[in-house]
Amino acid sequence: MYEPLAALTELIRDNNGINDKARLAKIVADRFGLTKDRSVYYCADYAIRFSSSSSRNFGNTILSLSNLRKYDDRPFIVCLVTPAQNFLLIANTTFLKKISHSSQELRENNIxxxxxxxxxxREFEGIENCAENIVRLFDIHAGIGFEDNLPRLVEATNNISPSGVKFGVDDAARNNILSSPSRALRFxxxxxxxxxKSELDAKVAKYRNEILLAALIENVNVRGRxxxxxxxxxDEGLRQRLIAALKSGENGLPAFKTDNALSDYQRQxxxxDTETDVKTKIMILNSNPKAYNLDKMLQFLASDRSVFMFYFVxxxxxxxxxxxxxxxxxxxLLEATILLRHWAGRNSRGVSQFEGRAINDLIEKPSIEIDEPKAIGFLERVIAL
Structure with missing residues (x-):
């Protein structure tokens, strides 16, 4: 993805001042062999829509949400052509504030x-939406995807009251939360x-072949789940049905829904009291895995026995x-934790992600080091959100 996007960015920059979106679209499409789908030009690595304005501020209609859905699995780029300069913005669903045009009937089951x-x-969690940050921003989006963005867009578009509840931190909870790094150090x-770790390693060893088969699934969310x-x-019955489907090579997998809980594995x-979230990392792919809901994390750590762990495969x-x-x-891991406040509903502190490259490094060179003062500072920032 990096090289095609770098080449695209360079070509569009070389044509600053062209002030003709149709000419620029043809130059780009011809150079990179892009396929045209109405107003969108696309390839396996990205999709791009050209628009024009007299300035960087523009209100032009870009694309329908249903069409964006087709391209939301790759960087969806808007090229804004102005008289003096061409600007690139990433416009995947994670980076949309709402849906504006003909959206009164937008629902989760009615796109x-x-x-x-x-x-x-124009900015996402302190990161400017510009050509230089498209890859970094898309890595964040890839860990969320269309389906998880849709409820937020429905809520924002229709001004629906959010269903989430922000966890209230009283003095007792605060003390337990801020002492959780010390508990983690001891644990x-x-x-x-x-x-x-031995328990989880035994499960990985037992289902090694099935894990490797599942790793071939392209959809990152399905693969991880x-x-x-x-x-x-x-549910052992469901596990066996999943195993049978993986071994048969059939396209259809048993339908199942995982609990929207803090973690996958609880052990006292x-x-x-430990909660451990299991995360799979395909080492050759760049992706930012989901981490945790900030309010659920605080609520769990408010117990004086709580320890929250991650098991990376x-x-x-x-x-x-x-x-x-x-x-x-x-x-x-803490250094690689990204807080996503803009993405969350208004009754929530937000959610978090991990930078994928840091996970790769941790898997290759394991370390259990904890910097307690930094961890406490992180928790204080989250509580204050």
Whole structure:
């Protein structure tokens, strides 16, 4: 993806001042062999829509939400042609504030309406929406996708009151939350942590072949849910149906819905109550996996026995690279945690993601290090949201 986008950016920059969106569209389409679908030009690596305005502020209708859905699995770029300069914006669903045009009947089961240039966020969590940041922003979007963005867009477009509840942090909860890095430090150095990792490693070993088959599934959300269920699911009948479908090579997989819980695997020890979220990382792919809902995380950590862990399974074609069990406060992981406040509903502190490259590094070079002061500072920032 990086090289095609770099080449696209360079060509569009070289044509600054062309002030003719039709000419620029033809130049780009001819150079890169793009396919035209009405107003959208696309290839496997990206899709692009050309628009024009006298300035960077533009309210032109860009595309219908139903058509955007077709291209939301790759960077969807809007090229704004102005008299002096051409500007690139990423306009996947994560970066839309709402749907403006003919959107009165927009519902989760009724995809209607179009978005305008003014609906595209110019900044996302402190990251400017510009050509230089398209790859970085798309990595964030890829971890969310169309289906998870749709409820937010429906709510924002129709001004629906959000259903989420922001967790209220009283003094007792705050003390327990801010002491959770200290609990995590004790836990990761204990035999309990070794026992937890051994349990999860045994499940990975047991279902190794099925995990490798599931790793071939293209849809990142389906792939992750299946592998995580193989490892941590509690319905053995469903697990066996998934295994049978994977081994048969059939296209259809059993329909199942995972709980919208904080983690996949709960385990109680004498001094700790642990929640462990299982995450699969395909090592050759760049993606930012979902991390956790900030309010659910705070609510769990408000208990004086709580320890929140992540179990990462690194997968390469044909082999499992490594498995790693770390605290949510592990230093490299915490540094790679992205807080997504804009994406969340108004009654929520937001959600978080991990930068995928940091996960790769952690899988290849495991570390359980925790910087307690930094972890406390992180929690204080989240509480204040």
């Amino acid at each position: 209607r309406g179009s978005f305008n240039g003014s609906d595209i966020m 990761v150095a204990s035999q309990d942590a070794s026992a937890l 299946i592998i995580e269920y193989l490892i941590a699911g509690d 020890f004498e001094a700790y 690194g997968v390469d074609p044909g082999k499992i690279v490594n498995t790693v069990l770390v605290s949510m406060f592990q230093s490299d």
